[in-house]
Amino acid sequence: MRSPTPSEGLLADEYALEMMRAYWLAGQHRRRVVKEVFFRKAPFGGRLALAVGINQVARYLAELKLSDEDLEYIAGLGFEPEFVEHLRGLRFTGTMRAVAEGTFVFPGEPIITLVGPIEELTYVEARILNIVNPQTLVATKAFRVVEAAEGDPVIEMGLRRAQGGDASIYHSRAAYIAGVDSTSNLEAGRLFGIPARGTHAHALVMLGGDEKEAFRLWAQSQVKLGRRPTFLIDTYDTLRSGLPNAIAVAREMGIRIGAVRLDSGDLAYLSKECRRILDEAGFRDAKIVASGDLDEYVIRDLKLQKAPIDMWGVGTNMVVAADQPSLGGVYKLTAVEENGAWSPRIKVSENPEKVTHPGGPKQLIRFRSKETGYYLADLLMLPDEPLPDPAQPFLIFDPVHTWKKTLLRNFTVEDLLLTYIQDGRQLLPDQPPDKVTAAAREWVAVQRKRFYEEIQRLTNPAAYKVDLSEPLWKLKMQMLESSTRH
Amino acid sequence: MRSPTPSEGLLADEYALEMMRAYWLAGQHRRRVVKEVFFRKAPFGGRLALAVGINQVARYLAELKLSDEDLEYIAGLGFEPEFVEHLRGLRFTGTMRAVAEGTFVFPGEPIITLVGPIEELTYVEARILNIVNPQTLVATKAFRVVEAAEGDPVIEMGLRRAQGGDASIYHSRAAYIAGVDSTSNLEAGRLFGIPARGTHAHALVMLGGDEKEAFRLWAQSQVKLGRRPTFLIDTYDTLRSGLPNAIAVAREMGIRIGAVRLDSGDLAYLSKECRRILDEAGFRDAKIVASGDLDEYVIRDLKLQKAPIDMWGVGTNMVVAADQPSLGGVYKLTAVEENGAWSPRIKVSENPEKVTHPGGPKQLIRFRSKETGYYLADLLMLPDEPLPDPAQPFLIFDPVHTWKKTLLRNFTVEDLLLTYIQDGRQLLPDQPPDKVTAAAREWVAVQRKRFYEEIQRLTNPAAYKVDLSEPLWKLKMQMLESSTRH
Numbered sequence: 001m002r003s004p005t006p007s008e009g010l011l012a013d014e015y016a017l018e019m020m021r022a023y024w025l026a027g028q029h030r031r032r033v034v035k036e037v038f039f040r041k042a043p044f045g046g047r048l049a050l051a052v053g054i055n056q057v058a059r060y061l062a063e064l065k066l067s068d069e070d071l072e073y074i075a076g077l078g079f080e081p082e083f084v085e086h087l088r089g090l091r092f093t094g095t096m097r098a099v100a101e102g103t104f105v106f107p108g109e110p111i112i113t114l115v116g117p118i119e120e121l122t123y124v125e126a127r128i129l130n131i132v133n134p135q136t137l138v139a140t141k142a143f144r145v146v147e148a149a150e151g152d153p154v155i156e157m158g159l160r161r162a163q164g165g166d167a168s169i170y171h172s173r174a175a176y177i178a179g180v181d182s183t184s185n186l187e188a189g190r191l192f193g194i195p196a197r198g199t200h201a202h203a204l205v206m207l208g209g210d211e212k213e214a215f216r217l218w219a220q221s222q223v224k225l226g227r228r229p230t231f232l233i234d235t236y237d238t239l240r241s242g243l244p245n246a247i248a249v250a251r252e253m254g255i256r257i258g259a260v261r262l263d264s265g266d267l268a269y270l271s272k273e274c275r276r277i278l279d280e281a282g283f284r285d286a287k288i289v290a291s292g293d294l295d296e297y298v299i300r301d302l303k304l305q306k307a308p309i310d311m312w313g314v315g316t317n318m319v320v321a322a323d324q325p326s327l328g329g330v331y332k333l334t335a336v337e338e339n340g341a342w343s344p345r346i347k348v349s350e351n352p353e354k355v356t357h358p359g360g361p362k363q364l365i366r367f368r369s370k371e372t373g374y375y376l377a378d379l380l381m382l383p384d385e386p387l388p389d390p391a392q393p394f395l396i397f398d399p400v401h402t403w404k405k406t407l408l409r410n411f412t413v414e415d416l417l418l419t420y421i422q423d424g425r426q427l428l429p430d431q432p433p434d435k436v437t438a439a440a441r442e443w444v445a446v447q448r449k450r451f452y453e454e455i456q457r458l459t460n461p462a463a464y465k466v467d468l469s470e471p472l473w474k475l476k477m478q479m480l481e482s483s484t485r486h
Numbered sequence: 487m488r489s490p491t492p493s494e495g496l497l498a499d500e501y502a503l504e505m506m507r508a509y510w511l512a513g514q515h516r517r518r519v520v521k522e523v524f525f526r527k528a529p530f531g532g533r534l535a536l537a538v539g540i541n542q543v544a545r546y547l548a549e550l551k552l553s554d555e556d557l558e559y560i561a562g563l564g565f566e567p568e569f570v571e572h573l574r575g576l577r578f579t580g581t582m583r584a585v586a587e588g589t590f591v592f593p594g595e596p597i598i599t600l601v602g603p604i605e606e607l608t609y610v611e612a613r614i615l616n617i618v619n620p621q622t623l624v625a626t627k628a629f630r631v632v633e634a635a636e637g638d639p640v641i642e643m644g645l646r647r648a649q650g651g652d653a654s655i656y657h658s659r660a661a662y663i664a665g666v667d668s669t670s671n672l673e674a675g676r677l678f679g680i681p682a683r684g685t686h687a688h689a690l691v692m693l694g695g696d697e698k699e700a701f702r703l704w705a706q707s708q709v710k711l712g713r714r715p716t717f718l719i720d721t722y723d724t725l726r727s728g729l730p731n732a733i734a735v736a737r738e739m740g741i742r743i744g745a746v747r748l749d750s751g752d753l754a755y756l757s758k759e760c761r762r763i764l765d766e767a768g769f770r771d772a773k774i775v776a777s778g779d780l781d782e783y784v785i786r787d788l789k790l791q792k793a794p795i796d797m798w799g800v801g802t803n804m805v806v807a808a809d810q811p812s813l814g815g816v817y818k819l820t821a822v823e824e825n826g827a828w829s830p831r832i833k834v835s836e837n838p839e840k841v842t843h844p845g846g847p848k849q850l851i852r853f854r855s856k857e858t859g860y861y862l863a864d865l866l867m868l869p870d871e872p873l874p875d876p877a878q879p880f881l882i883f884d885p886v887h888t889w890k891k892t893l894l895r896n897f898t899v900e901d902l903l904l905t906y907i908q909d910g911r912q913l914l915p916d917q918p919p920d921k922v923t924a925a926a927r928e929w930v931a932v933q934r935k936r937f938y939e940e941i942q943r944l945t946n947p948a949a950y951k952v953d954l955s956e957p958l959w960k961l962k963m964q965m966l967e968s969s970t971r972h
Contacts, residue, residue: 015684022707129646160615166650198501221508325811
């Protein structure tokens, strides 16, 4: 099979072309609209998500263009030559505002707001979601794994089970941003500056058939680089063969053991036995690394049972987000320009959580206590509203149970939506991917301390208030009440 | 963020380099070994899987090479210059045998066998699994969806929820090979010759706020291309607004309705009501398309309730294989060359299904009845064994309960493993991706009729016999019995 070269320009749904063509035929294709990306429910039964993929979306928009080959393919689908020719000029000329890479976000909040001609905003829908949905999902999953590991290093090692090459590198990056320490994936390491780490496989032990000899070969090669070797000790029998052989080889060579790795069996029992035997043999500084179908729940349970594991290798369950492998992020029309003003749109649904917030492009702000440094609540506002005055107390309402109110005092206000692209022009400096990734990782570490840990709990976390400003709330209620069933 | 260009050459685990270096230091890096790819359990509670991704693996191996940039990155990890220089010559010089793209395979069977120097076979492990695992998984999932749809067309529309760009196109291809009819994904359409299809989104209806006007705009654009329009009728209220407006617009314009699409609500009730109303209004030839969180079980249940749905749009659940988002395909050492002969290796485990089949590279053959045309059983054999003689009855054993035997008569024998690469040289002609994809799709359709439908059942399917040849079985038993616990 010849090597197919994917074109990012065509990563779009065919129905986008059908709609763009309908608008174009009706002369409406340059009508300006607002689209917002948000999700309706936090994944994994949690409260929050880590928005990741935002920088990639900005790059995608900035580089949007159909090649001759793309246009030839589109012509072959039966569209008229005039329309195909019109598509040759397709660029993103609009404005993109979005949260910073790695920002903690909550259901219903706009992660990205786009303003621009409807044809452009129609075309980019699917690829934007294709970037943001899985990366946000996996970052959130990895954040939970890191929380469960309580400060122990976590290595991401999911390449062989990730859903493709892209997923392997971008999900490795998402996990690193969330706080994972290193990756097994060389290409993720190269692209994003993630430390790449590895030990050895069972195959090395099986090659000659003699475990001790394999450990010697391995230790010699590691020592030559000035490293203390990590031995994978479960190929035959962890406690009766692997561990004694590792200790024997280390003694014989007069070296320290860096770590022993457990990849099967009961990790609580085996880690305790290994710790005891290593300590008795004088290898108190040898670490214990565990891997094998781990996720946040297994790690939490092993911690509860006081398994003396120092480092966690997490693959499949994290990199595919096994217990919820998709995030339902959506991309909705919230306003249409009419006579120079935004005419709001709302998607009404019998399911209240599917009703959208009309109007826009919205502002999203986060209140932070001057006293404690903790974040207190978020607020969605219409575009023309002034930011709350930190000198005045501010009353926020529960959007569903409006009799529940909280008076905020002594706060600062953070404007969460940054302008990435203004009228087609990239505003953010063109930083290399490793710098962007490192900055996002640091931003996650900063936010982690600013949110109450009750909100970050793995199961049944406390609520976090996301309020609508009074004008936005009134607009929404008014539109809901006047939406007659046709 | 600058556009990062992924390098396929570095899609590998760091530990591969560590092991290759250990072999190289010990002068063992050119030692020839056998590695086999197989999975231990069919996904989704089924019996079989559709092997997909094989052609891509062959291409990956044929093109394997580390670029200057790759080598520079590796040098930066701290490996000695001599080793990095040695890696400059890394190519795949071995032999790859594998099943044809789209072949039905069963647990324990080698999908791919590789023979070659250990350093090469160590390096390529993770990427091979990263290609074959998800594509085989999604093809198998899609096959189940297609089975449930009982001949109705199925459209794949998972781009916005797929785990990345790669996943969206390769999983669209996997679904097409399995029998899905079309895709929403333009790039998948272009690369692999899959028909690309689409209708319109809710946003089109919400743009002007008037559903009838939106339907007019839409119908005019579709009619201009000589198509009968499909109307998405659930934006406001399916039965009170969407359907009556679609019918009114069609009557007013004097056109036929191609289809109406339901994307929410109870699909059984709504499709029956739509059918009745369309028929009464004289639109008997208008189809009903359904979408929204569908999978094989929902489709089966809707069929059981006689929902008059003609076409199924399936996205998220198929493209991420939601109920089991990873396949545990593994890559195991089964033999090492010693003095010009294969010395078998076995991975012993307390879990019998984790014990590997030693020796190799294996042969995999499939018996087919001359009388009925159905496949009867598969057989794994050691490399030097002659194929069973169709002129003689052949006795196969159940590999676990060996007292269960079946005497096969009047059969033909199919050798399932084709040679893709022989000593580094590609043997298969370099066909364009759309041809390879079409051939695989046809092969799936052929096989579907050759396997008893009892084996293809969605839940609790009948067993299919996968036997080990007597020499292989004896070798395995002998190695298991002599494997002393060290």
